[in-house]
Amino acid sequence: MEVKIERENGVVTARLIGRLDTPASQEVAPQIDGLAADAAGTIILDCTELSYISSSGLRIFLSLRKAAAEKGGKVIVRNISNEIRSVFMMTGFLNLFEIQ
Numbered sequence: 001m002e003v004k005i006e007r008e009n010g011v012v013t014a015r016l017i018g019r020l021d022t023p024a025s026q027e028v029a030p031q032i033d034g035l036a037a038d039a040a041g042t043i044i045l046d047c048t049e050l051s052y053i054s055s056s057g058l059r060i061f062l063s064l065r066k067a068a069a070e071k072g073g074k075v076i077v078r079n080i081s082n083e084i085r086s087v088f089m090m091t092g093f094l095n096l097f098e099i100q
Contacts, residue, residue, distance in 0.1 A: 020057030036067035
């Protein structure tokens, strides 16, 4: 699992690459949690290359959304696959995030 973070014009984009399973979630949590510092603005989670997400990965998304809500920012989830969209649909995450 790899996370590539780019900051440009007040927007932070985190590209998630690989499988966000439980071991990977523990590995990348500090990077994603670090985005909370930017939570007053817009954070984009680009899932173009995300092939799988576990409940641990969903928990990371949720904690980032909570941080953004507390600071008046927003989290946008972009380019999810049909498989991940199904997971979001089953868990209610489609209603929690702006999906592009």
